[in-house]
Amino acid sequence: MQFEHYALNVPDPRAMADWYVEHCQMRVVVALDGPLYTRFLADATDRVVMELYCNEAAAVPDYSAQHPLIFHHAMKVDDVDAATEALLAAGATRFEELKFDDGTRLMMLRDPWGVPLQLCKRAHDLV
Numbered sequence: 001m002q003f004e005h006y007a008l009n010v011p012d013p014r015a016m017a018d019w020y021v022e023h024c025q026m027r028v029v030v031a032l033d034g035p036l037y038t039r040f041l042a043d044a045t046d047r048v049v050m051e052l053y054c055n056e057a058a059a060v061p062d063y064s065a066q067h068p069l070i071f072h073h074a075m076k077v078d079d080v081d082a083a084t085e086a087l088l089a090a091g092a093t094r095f096e097e098l099k100f101d102d103g104t105r106l107m108m109l110r111d112p113w114g115v116p117l118q119l120c121k122r123a124h125d126l127v
Contacts, residue, residue: 005040005049006073008115009060013037013052016113023090024075024117026050043075064114068095072108072116080105080121092117 010016017039020026029049030040038053050073054060063071077083080097084107088094091112098106102123109117 003048005051007051007053009055009058010052010113010115011054011060012113013039013054016052016111016115017041019090019112020050023087062114063116064110066116068108068110068116068118072118074106074118074120076125077119077121080107080119083107083119084109087111087117087119 014037017028017031020041021028025044026041028039029042030038032038036053036055038051041050041052042048043050075083084094087109092109095108095110095116097108100106100123104123105119105121107119109119111117
């Protein structure tokens, strides 16, 4: 098997997609108009795809009320400080930062919709 995508039910998938495209180097690979306004976004490597939609058949989670350990998505960055400052200026909020003895830094933010977004600068890549 090969990972295809993960999906989030969100209040405004079009605005959220636009924000991730503008500020997280993602690109829209599929855009469906209509009541769900589904957007599939690929990361800069085309390795990971995030689906955003608004489907009233299920409640939109209150992401801002959930601890990031329940759910978060993570982006690899070269410069945690620069990426953090740029995202804060774009409407994200800071949750916490973790630093590890091996040099790994993890910065947990929330995007403007409260979804936990982690910035990762690891001492050693995962793959």
